[in-house]
Amino acid sequence: MIRTVPTAPYKDQKPGTSGLRKKVPVFAQENYAENFIQSIFDSLEGFEGKTLVIGGDGRYYNREVIQKALKMAAAAGFGKVMVGQGGILSTPAASNIIRKYGAFGGIILSASHNPGGPSEDFGIKYNIGNGGPAPEKITEAIFERSKIISEYKIADAPDIDLDMAGSFALAGMTVEVVDPVADYAELMESLFDFVAIRNLISGGFRIAVDSMGAVTGPYAKEIIEKRLGAPAGSVRNATPLPDFGGHHPDPNLVHAKELYDDVMSADGPDFGAASDGDGDRNMVVGKDMFVTPSDSLAIIAANAKCAPGYAKGIAGIARSMPTSAAADRVAEKLGLGIYETPTGWKYFGNLMDAGKVTVCGEESFGTGSDHVREKDGLWAILFWLNIIAARKEGVAEIVRKHWAEYGRNFYSRHDYEEVDTDAANGLMDALRGKLSSLPGQSFGDLKVEAADDFSYTDPIDGSISTRQGIRILFEGGSRVVFRLSGTGTSGATLRVYVERYEPDASRHGIETQAALADLIAVADEIAGIRTRTGRTGPTVIT
Structure with missing residues (x-):
């Protein structure tokens, strides 16, 4: 009835x-x-x-x-x-x-x-x-x-x-x-060289995957431990729980700090990774190296042919606008198309359906490809294991060699969570009011080259998306981006993205926040973050 x-x-x-x-x-x-x-x-x-x-x-x-x-x-x-x-x-x-x-x-x-x-x-x-x-x-x-x-x-x-x-x-x-696991595990086995990864693990390469009491636990247990032969317990917090065990299921340096500290310790695993509540995000760390999501996208794209499912190469790369331009440099060198979209995985769908891109990613710990139409945390983790197995190099060595070849995009995101909604909207409105006057202004050694509120015209269906984030671009390739997140449930989350390109390999070892210090200060000066939000610093830095 x-x-x-x-x-x-x-x-x-x-x-x-x-x-x-x-x-x-x-x-x-x-x-x-x-x-x-x-x-x-x-x-x-x-x-x-x-x-x-x-x-x-x-x-x-x-x-x-x-x-x-x-x-x-x-x-x-x-x-x-x-x-x-x-x-x-x-x-x-x-x-x-x-x-x-x-x-x-x-x-x-x-x-x-x-x-x-x-x-x-x-x-x-x-x-x-x-x-x-x-x-x-x-x-x-x-x-x-x-x-x-x-x-x-x-x-x-x-x-x-x-x-x-x-x-x-x-x-x-x-x-x-x-x-829920069988079809997905079968798909992963068709994309990656499970034999090579099994040999890597059986040879003593130790891994730790933190499922954070969330959905990827059963998937990681089946694939990482059962099919790839990692020792029992390699997948941590593997039982999905209604409250995620009381933990925040966001795989970043704040909420997955225990995993990060373990990998960085002298006797810890060689490789660590975490995924989030619904399994579409990822964090990757190796000895002495946290891999930023922007670098992860670029390195996966540059090494895509290591994986059998991508052996013929990739059609192109797409990234969200706030994501660093590291992938752009790979696309330029490999002669691939590069597409800059608003934040939100839905914007990649038309590009993938049209065969324009194969690999895509967002700075918010999301990476994926055209094997599905969502970002995919465990896919990214397996891709990294495949690259490590194929190149026979550790995470840090792979990342540093990538920087040496393509240059390093120093990059960081500062999140101000649960900001008063009116204050956050007021900050963004005030920034929009400044856009026309900012070009040509100097802030210390930084001179504004351009400033806009990002809009996007879909090259496939012609749809237009406006007001997707405020960009302040400086001479020399540095930039600061401001946007309000659409993923929170309380107040507003102000996200500030800071980026500087450094081609000089002798400077690649500088600590990220130090390398970006002047840009971080200018972002606050231009937007009045402290004055308008009452916050003395960000809630989370990634």
């Missing part, structure tokens, strides 16, 4: 760069999740009888919303839903299943790298048939629908046992509970 439930709209259901993210108590409000899910279905056409994929990162409230989504999918007319066993599907694994089985689309329940728990974060996003995040025209339609929704439809049916694999009937729709 299909039941029609009267409802009233909520006015705050505008998706950000990766869907709708709010605190759990917000999603737990009467009809809140139902309204948004129905708004997704009401914004789509032609899905009757088709397949929908549903999965999540296992965070608090994941199972409850999956049951709602299953019953609403049945009421909407989907013919089949594929859902991860236990309600688990990493974001890249969900993208792979959508693509592999020709699904109409998918609903991914995650707040990515944000904390989980009864009072922490939850999220819902829709992915289209190519496996990638919905483009703006769809997310805008969902938001507009959410503002006027007056009813939703849901099947009156018992809950599905998510812990039992198999096929089940739900109000005339088939629900297939699938192994």
